[in-house]
Amino acid sequence: LAKTTQPISMDSYEGQEVNITCSHNNIATNDYITWYQQFPSQGPRFIIQGYKTKVTNEVASLFIPADRKSSTLSLPRVSLSDTAVYYCLVGDKAAGNKLTFGGGTRVLVKP
């Protein structure tokens, strides 16, 4: 069963750009790629969603190559408050298009 995988953790410094890549080899054909941010003891919070190419909103950008087997969340100029766990979410074709989260990437932003 294909998995949706992300790096376990990343460290960064205030003001830097953070890029987190999610691998999803068996993404469902018509499914979107969604990224969430989660702080301790809170529910995940929607950040951005895309289908292909590039999507940008006021907090992040999402880069999706043509084959859609991966996606990269880009957080520009992070601050201490961006310290959180970031999850990608896709529909997994191998699992009957079940919504599947990656394992989450713990981002630590240092001063």
Next chain:
Amino acid sequence: DSGVTQTPKHLITATGQRVTLRCSPRSGDLSVYWYQQSLDQGLQFLIQYYNGEERAKGNILERFSAQQFPDLHSELNLSSLELGDSALYFCASSAGTDHTEAFFGQGTRLTVV
């Protein structure tokens, strides 16, 4: 505040018991999703309802069931509880069927002792 309300916030119960978790979606949202988050399994999709009908099923155990009522609130029933069912249970809602911009509640922390 996401607009999604989950009750109760905390629940402690014994093995073998049955509990019901409740979720009120954001106003106007027709889809409700249930997720389980545990330390060893991460975030797992359990089930989705759309306008009262089951839409998609994930890793939901047979001991668990859910439903969405005509007023669109949803309940997740967990029975024959085991220690391993201890987890955070999240509900999310979205306007459509495809998890576009789903909003999560604060979760119910279930502890089975």
